[in-house]
Amino acid sequence: MAKENAKATNAATLTNKFITKLSASPEAVIASRAAILAQQAASKANGLVTKLDEERLELELKILSLTDLSPETSFSLVPGGVNFDASKWINDLHKTNLALKMKNIELEAAQDIVNEWFGNNA
DSSP states (O other), X not given: OHHHHXXXXXXXXXXXXXXXXXXXOHHHHHHHHHHHHHHHHHHHHHHHHHHHHHHHHHHHHHHHHHTOOOBSSTTOOOBTSTTOOHHHHHHXXXXXXXXXXXXXXXXXXXXXXXXXXXXXXX
C-alpha cells in the first residue's frame, strides 16, 4: 500500500511538473532563457578581460627582461651579455612597447563592454 501511495505521489509530482512546464507563459520561458544567455555572455566577456590582462602582464614581464641591462660579470660593461645587439634590442623594445600599448587599449575596450552590458560586478 505504501509503495502504491509513493508511486501515485511520484506520478502526481511528475504530472505537476509536466503540466507546469507545459503551461508556462511565453514570458516565463523567455525570462529563463534570457537569464541563462546573460550569464553565458557575462562569463565570456569576463573571460576575455582575464585573457587580455594575462597577455598584458606577459608583455610587462618581457619589457622588464629587455630593460635588464646589467652586465653578466663585473668585468664587462656589455649590457645583457657578450652578444648584445643594440639594433635588435631597440627593435624588440619598441615592438613590445607598442604591443603593450595596444593590449592596454584592447583590455580597456573589453572592460568597457563588461561595465556597459553586465555591470561593474559581472
